[in-house]
Amino acid sequence: MKQLEDQSRRFRLAYGTAALTVGILTTGWGLVFAYMQAWSLAVMDAALIVTAFASYALTRRHQLSAALFLSQFSFLAIVIVFCLLFDVPSAVAPRVSHLFLLVLALLGYINYQRENSRLQVALIALCLVSFVFFASTNFRVPYADPIADEFRIYGSWLNTIVAIIMLCGGVYAMQREFARNLDQARDLKAALTNREFELFYQPQVDQTGKLTGAEALLRWKRPGGGYVSPAEFIPVAEEAGFMPVIGDWVFNESCKTLVFWQQDAATRDLKLSVNVSVDQFMKDDFVDTVLARLTTLEIDPTRLKLELTESMMADDVDLIVSKMSALRTAGVTISLDDFGTGYSSLSHLRRLPIHEIKIDRSFVQEAPGNKRNQLLLKSIFDIARTLDMSVVAEGIETKEQFLLLQSFGCTVFQGYYFGRPLPLPGFHKQWAHDSAPPLAETA
CATH class of the missing domain: 3.20.20.450 (EAL domain)
Incomplete structure (x- = not known):
């Protein structure tokens, strides 16, 4: 039981740290957009900031399931809207915000391992379908207001790096968990013999x-x-x-x-x-x-x-x-x-x-x-x-x-x-x- 508690504590710490990182990073971009008087972008960033810090607060209160579902629902909606309205690909910079949909899908899978539910499967599927759509098309709504290319060229590099780091962190956490289960399965087999x-x-x-x-x-x-x-x-x-x-x-x-x-x-x-x-x-x-x-x-x-x-x-x-x-x-x-x-x-x-x-x-x-x-x-x-x-x-x-x-x-x-x-x-x-x-x- 102690090992389970330690594992849960590590997962809460990792998720809380990730939520806090996203909140801080988004706050920085929000200040930039506010300085540029790009208020629609600033509002979008404000929604991200609220979600990130609310998730961090729920994690601190040991309400991990609530934090995970809040993050997935909110970030999924925000990323989709952001891709449609602001992160429109151009000859200067590609669309990159959809990369975070892979992070959300991975987060959903990790949560599914903790707590199986059809809702979680639906969220994972929606993240993956949305990712494929945005990665395969240059679709934009008629009233889109793309971010200026001089900012998007830097943002594409930064957001891609952050998304890849988060994916690597999730894969590493899963690998550790699989390795722990494999080791324990071997120990169980030996326990039967011994x-x-x-x-x-x-x-x-x-x-x-x-x-x-x-x-x-x-x-x-x-x-x-x-x-x-x-x-x-x-x-x-x-x-x-x-x-x-x-x-x-x-x-x-x-x-x-x-x-x-x-x-x-x-x-x-x-x-x-x-x-x-x-x-x-x-x-x-x-x-x-x-x-x-x-x-x-x-x-x-x-x-x-x-x-x-x-x-x-x-x-x-x-x-x-x-x-x-x-x-x-x-x-x-x-x-x-x-x-x-x-x-x-x-x-x-x-x-x-x-x-x-x-x-x-x-x-x-x-x-x-x-x-x-x-x-x-x-x-x-x-x-x-x-x-x-x-x-x-x-x-x-x-x-x-x-x-x-x-x-x-x-x-x-x-x-x-x-x-x-x-x-x-x-x-x-x-x-x-x-x-x-x-x-x-x-x-």
Whole structure:
């Protein structure tokens, strides 16, 4: 997580510096145009200055997404207008302002890697189409007011140099990011071979704090270092195509835990929740592999929960329903994880053969002070009761959150308020023979 934070900080710094540079450079040109009493150009530069410094301010306030979209929308419109009205090519100097459209397209691509959206793709496409148009034609509107050639000849050199520097900076930033991901992908592959992965277990309890089960959470312990957060390596593993292999390892280790639990009367009835990635679930033999493993190890299928994310709904829903139905028929509990943040709709929820939904932690943590969130949560519980589904609330960190969810009828709870994820020995030491220590102490 620290590496992710450092990366985000570096990106904010780089983007903030670029915005500030553009603002300062444009201010200089604005003063020149004002001195020349070229007021239309001065107004255009003023718009650029406002956009640049507003983006810089948003970046300083850690609102990077807002800064990026503001920059792209505003600069795209300004560059297009500038090319049509003022930067008209002549025999003395070519049009160069359109070069900044490539910078905007690159910026859009970098932002798309951070936060996928169709709007971002549309912006990138518009930048590239506009660039091709201005690079391939000498089009000008009839009422254009071209900049005087004696100024454009210097501006063409300066703007071209600045645009190329910005492009090089963006390419360098992307190269660093790709290299980092490639190095981490290699480390992940080695981690599988060297058995550097480990499962932690976070307790799940009922209304009284009695232990009912746990969620198996993947951790990666680097040699000679600390644990790497899943938020950092899971996206890299997904991109590298490692999730099916990692997921199989997690499932096999979870089965070993269930075998171990059924040998002790204190843990015999506990259920274990296991996260399943989209790539792993969509494997042709996934259902057969799961059921065969349970049969071979003589594990009661009702003690296994498979947690599937809403993003899975973007794939073949009919196939997903078929796989879920086969697992449910065998007795495996199907849980829809991070409910409310993905692709699910009421029609999907009605069709899916799931036993429970797991409310995303963002709804839980904001609920006590947010009436709209409370109403939304209450509606989720009402829908779940109507469809005969149970609800798990995760991310509970305070007594206030616990009592609020309890008042809505929640029966399964998970979060730091009850216990942090622990390696299996620590989990057993704290929970195996003590039904509700954290709740009894803090409630």
